[in-house]
Amino acid sequence: MRPPLERGMPATPKPANLPDPRLARRSFLGFGAALTGSLALGATPSSAQPQPASPPADAPWSQTLGPGVVDRPYGRPADTESGVIRRNVPWLTAGTESSISFSPLQDLHGIITPNGLFFERYHAGRPDVDPDQHRLMIHGLVERPLLLTMKDIVRFPSVSRIHFIECPANGGMEWRAAQLNSLQFNHGMISCAEWTGVRLSTLLEEVGVKKEAAWAMVEGADGAHMNRSLPLNKCLDDCLVVYAQNGEALRPEQGYPLRLVVPGWEGNVSIKWLRRIKLGEKPWYSREETSKYTDLMPDGTSRGFTWLIDAKSVITFPCPEKPLAGPGLYEIRGLAWTGNGKVRRVDVSMDGGVNWQSARLHEPVLSKALTKFTLPWRWDGTPALLESRVIDETGHVQPTITQLRKQRGSNSVYHNNSIQTWQVKPDGSVFDVQTG
Amino acid sequence: MFRQASRPLLLGAALTAALKAALVAIATAAGAAEPGHYGYGRPATPAEIAGWNIDVRGDDGAGLPPGSGSVAKGTEVFAEQCAACHGTFGEGEGRFPKLAGGAGSLKDDRPELTVGSYWPFAPTLWDYINRAMPMQAPRSLSADDVYALTAYILNLNDIVPGEFVADRDSLPKVRMPNRDSFTWTDPRPDTMAKPCMSACANPADVRISSTAEGRDLTPRTTGPLDTMQPK
Known part of the structure; x- marks a missing residue:
């Protein structure tokens, strides 16, 4: 649906009460901390006396009898995973009935999307x-x-x-x-x-x-x-x-x-x-x-019947929602896909596309399916610009946004398969940026 | 006579049947089956097809039903059925789509895509209103009302005169301003990057040209969470 995702959007920032995204990130982290806290409270979250649940203590759930089979005839994720949900962008569309929600890729592992998290x-x-x-x-x-x-x-x-x-x-x-x-x-x-x-x-x-x-x-x-x-x-x-x-x-x-x-x-x-x-x-x-x-x-002019999904990839860790905790060894993780068939190779850059190294592709590598890639990275705490670039079995190389704009301008809405750049700051926070 | 003659005929039929069976077996092995091979379901009756056969082809109006509607009638129907979301003159309320205006804006930095400025085919408008509008009660409008709305929206865009009456003959003849601006073959891939591995750019040239940091467009990451969590 075009108008929503649209040309108006960059021009007019919406509701003034949206917080600074940096604050949003911090509040997300804060939320994580709150969760850890509530876990420590065990079965009685309202209790003023937190029970220790980590070694050397034996956790409360290790000292009780849990619910039996068919307590949940159709299972559901752990209560503490309740933040792993589809979300929408309210300012994008007039209402939710003709709209879209987004899968929480930052919290997913592997190539299969759980049914309750498939984008709508x-x-x-x-x-x-x-x-x-x-x-x-x-x-x-x-x-x-x-x-x-x-x-x-x-x-x-x-x-x-x-x-x-x-x-x-x-x-x-x-x-x-x-x-x-x-x-x-x-x-x-x-x-x-x-x-x-x-x-x-x-x-x-x-x-x-x-x-x-x-x-x-x-x-x-x-x-x-x-x-x-x-x-x-x-x-x-x-x-x-x-x-x-x-x-x-x-x-x-x-x-x-x-x-x-x-x-x-x-x-x-x-x-x-x-x-x-x-x-x-x-x-x-x-x-x-x-x-x-x-x-x-x-x-x-306009292009019609442009059905194909071009080769595309993105680093899913780290990302704005999942910053780095400090210098050390990490596994960069991501997903790649192409409507042309199979992913042949994924390269990762830590310096904004100056130098690249090939990531490991994880089996199964299937035609017209998500493919997982990883690459170990020792982060020294200095600023970095992380990018991934896929090459598919037809030899098509994922372009930069600059290359795409040169061909299509910036009003074509659809089929943006450009390389995503994540800026890593010395404090480990991650931001969506474009280079050029 | 008849019996005698029928023998070779029967033999011929049996041979034909055997040949057919063999062909079906070959075709099945190759992945292609004869129509009706599985025999599941049942033929769709003409009445059943007529009930669902709503599609109208955009470029030539094939499938447009009998009926007609004027711009004047469309003004009334629009006020009642459409204006709450699309505005009295198709200007669009809130983020609901604008239906009129934007003529000549397609090369602008901020183009305005409306029925008048963008849509290539008038019958597509009839088809879309008929299949999807109004949003709260799709398929509730008569063919005449859909014709009238189509006429009104085309008139809002100065594509047809005030006395225009839309019907299955007139609508396919309406020439939309943007009709010839579409290419219907995909020119991609239109980028040909080389997968360079080292020293692909001068590090000094790698500059951040834009950042989402500090913009207020990102919904709060904890958004729906806030309302889902126990207080």
């Missing part, structure tokens, strides 16, 4: 769909228009694949300048899951594609009836119609009971609450692929 994007809020009433209709230029129930869909041969989904507006607030001092808000419009469902090609073979068909229109059952056009060859290549995410039914936020996953392409085309697929000869030029999700260039 709605155009008409989150519908609560009755799976018994839900139908998938496939029609248009097909031999046999078909109506499928969820039970029908689950009977088809199933596949499971790990793929990321990224909103192409991820990082869209940083086209003009560094603005948001946060990993979550600058990069959290990406998540990655194992998806289970049926290949779209299987469904299209089942209905029989007429030879004039060249495009598919895919549409959701939400109030926005969100629809996009997809070239038929992509549909037949690797698209999935999925009902499960990380081993359980899709979450309502992610399209329950059925969604499309278009691997490696901008998240907007992976239609959630999928209800209809119509084949045609030409694209539909829907609102979501003309007035939105098109990229305005400095000469006034």
Whole structure:
């Protein structure tokens, strides 16, 4: 959705009562300290006498009987992890129903996003769909228009694949300048899951594609009836119609009971609450692929149908939310991905891109999935400018923001896959900056 | 006669069936199946298709239904259904989208993207209002009302005259000002960086050009936490 993420945003700082981000960071650290304190209080947080819980003391939880099985029939994270949540940027959109939330990448480990932390994007809020009433209709230029129930869909041969989904507006607030001092808000419009469902090609073979068909229109059952056009060859290549995410039914936020996953392409085309697929000869030029999700260039022209997610990477530790505690040995951690296929290499720089060294890629390195990288770093307490740069299997090298601006100006909103620079100050604090 | 003649026919049919089965087996092994191979679900009936077949194609208006609406009628419907968020003249309330204005601003430092300045196809406007608006009650407007709103919004942008009546014939003929400014093929990759490993720049040239430090745009990192924590 364009206007929100928009051109107005850099110009007009919003509510005056937002605190200085540095204060926000400090209060976050302060919050951590408060948590440690409350842990020490054990079972009676209101007690004035903190019980020691670390050696040599035996902790209170080591001296009691805990709740039994099915105390939590559907488990949940530890209470002390309650800060690991999706967040939104209130000034970005008119309301929360047509808006986006961000995954807390600063608190995640590995390449799979837990289902409750997968970023959300709605155009008409989150519908609560009755799976018994839900139908998938496939029609248009097909031999046999078909109506499928969820039970029908689950009977088809199933596949499971790990793929990321990224909103192409991820990082869209940083086209003009560094603005948001946060990993979550600058990069959290990406998540990655194992998806289970049926290949779209299987469904299209089942209905029989007429030879004039060249495009598919895919549409959701939400109030926005969100629809996009997809070239038929992509549909037949690797698209999935999925009902499960990380081993359980899709979450309502992610399209329950059925969604499309278009691997490696901008998240907007992976239609959630999928209800209809119509084949045609030409694209539909829907609102979501003309007035939105098109990229305005400095000469006034616009690029449409720019579906591919380019090669991108980011250091997830350290980051503004996770500063350094002082000089010493650290593991720089990060994530890399590309819509082109697999990540081939990730390089890390500590001096703003003057010198680079290659990081270690962690298995599994999967096509169109998040890939984890790490690199040990002995920090001597001097200022540093940390950057990561991915090279994908097609040889595409992640660009700097300067290189991108040279091609696209700063009004194109989408597809900012530039190198992120984190400034590390001598006190270990970390800030979002741009160099050039 | 009939019986005699039918034998070779039956034999032929059996052969054809066997051949078909063999072909299906080959096709299945290769990953492609005949239509109806699984046989799950049932054919969608014309009535079922008609109920959901709402899409209208942007460039030529294919799929536009019968009905019509004038700018004058659109003024009334807009005031009732749209103005609370989009403003009486499409100027946009708060952060809700502005629908009019911005003509000629696309090369500006702060371009204004509206229906008039940016949208390439008029039928797309009909399609979007019909499928998604008003936000609180999508699909509640009649085709005539959607035509009227489309006419009003186009008129707000000085694209059609006050006496314009939108229908399935007139709407595809409306020429949007920005129609020819789109390219529909992706020119990326449009950057070709080389993965240099050492002394890639003069360290003196590495300067911080902007920082988020000190800006007040970052939501408080503890934001939702504050309300979730027990006091």
